[in-house]
Amino acid sequence: MLKKTAKTLLCLFLALCTVSALLTFGAAAAAGSGDADNDGRVTAADARLALRCSVGLETLGSSAKAAADMDGDGRVTAEDARRILRKSVGLPPEGQLTEKDLPADAKILYLTFDDGPSARTAEVLDILDRYNAKATFFVVNGYSYNYMYKEVVDRGHSIGLHSYTHEYSDIYRNTDAYFNDLNKISDAVYNVAGVRTNLIRFPGGSSNTVSRSYCRGIMSVLTKEVERRGYVYFDWNSDNGDATGVTMTAYEMYQTAVAYAGPSRLVMLMHDASYKGTTVKALPMIIEYYQSHGYYLIGLNENSPTAHHYVSN
Numbered sequence: 595m596l597k598k599t600a601k602t603l604l605c606l607f608l609a610l611c612t613v614s615a616l617l618t619f620g621a622a623a624a625a626g627s628g629d630a631d632n633d634g635r636v637t638a639a640d641a642r643l644a645l646r647c648s649v650g651l652e653t654l655g656s657s658a659k660a661a662a663d664m665d666g667d668g669r670v671t672a673e674d675a676r677r678i679l680r681k682s683v684g685l686p687p688e689g690q691l692t693e694k695d696l697p698a699d700a701k702i703l704y705l706t707f708d709d710g711p712s713a714r715t716a717e718v719l720d721i722l723d724r725y726n727a728k729a730t731f732f733v734v735n736g737y738s739y740n741y742m743y744k745e746v747v748d749r750g751h752s753i754g755l756h757s758y759t760h761e762y763s764d765i766y767r768n769t770d771a772y773f774n775d776l777n778k779i780s781d782a783v784y785n786v787a788g789v790r791t792n793l794i795r796f797p798g799g800s801s802n803t804v805s806r807s808y809c810r811g812i813m814s815v816l817t818k819e820v821e822r823r824g825y826v827y828f829d830w831n832s833d834n835g836d837a838t839g840v841t842m843t844a845y846e847m848y849q850t851a852v853a854y855a856g857p858s859r860l861v862m863l864m865h866d867a868s869y870k871g872t873t874v875k876a877l878p879m880i881i882e883y884y885q886s887h888g889y890y891l892i893g894l895n896e897n898s899p900t901a902h903h904y905v906s907n
């Protein structure tokens with residue numbers, strides 16, 4: 595008798611677990627679906643409803659509100675309306691655009707920022723948002739700014755590994771030293787942003803010769819070894835000149851950057867560092883130029899052009 599009761603209770607418990615799991619799943623599936631009028635489809639009408647709601651012209655019920663809150667920030671905003679509209683016409687979410695989402699002959703500019711996060715990252719991200727442009731951040735240990743790894747990812751940009759210490763004398767001593775440092779920055783990004791990225795950029799690029807003073811031939815080994823381990827490394831085929839020690843004005847930086855316009859794929863090197871204020875100043879002009887000349891600004895992914903340099907150590 596006792597055994598039977600226990601069995602019944604167990605069955606009841608399991609049934610309750612199943613029901614609660616279904617309810618949880620249902621709630622999660624409903625949140626951020628985009629179907630603001632609950633007609634079972636995500637349409638342009640949903641986007642319009644979300645937009646009206648965002649400016650106070652419409653009041654949505656709680657379930658419709660949950661469905662229209664695409665970014666899960668608790669409010670229905672114009673941003674939500676844009677996401678719903680993209681969904682309604684079958685476009686992928688913004689920030690996750692890849693070459694495949696664009697016309698075959700599209701011109702693409704991949705802005706890349708090395709050496710961040712820094713005191714400048716927030717400004718850079720705000721500028722990119724303003725132009726609805728995406729970029730790639732090859733990051734280092736930015737100490738108190740490391741929380742920005744997550745911000746970069748959440749705002750739809752690509753994140754890549756540059757180095758934890760960026761100390762040439764350490765990382766280019768030998769292969770183990772290089773990978774110890776790479777694993778360290780990979781873990782740091784994972785712990786903050788929750789993503790494992792296989793996009794990397796060597797400090798100094800694959801063509802650097804500074805490594806020669808620490809280990810002859812190391813770049814020839816590393817460029818092959820990183821690929822064997824599943825990483826994709828990126829160099830660049832254009833820049834804004836902010837790596838040179840020469841002091842440039844924002845306008846000179848703009849001129850340097852736009853002189854590369856023409857080719858259909860540009861991977862542009864820039865820097866994200868507290869003392870690179872001019873880079874931030876020049877950024878809007880550079881983006882405006884390229885966008886007005888038909889370039890899409892998207893983040894790098896593992897199938898993007900790598901712009902590899904000639905390895906000379």
Ligand SMILES: [Zn+2]
Binds near residue numbers: 708798
């Ligand atoms: Zn660097």
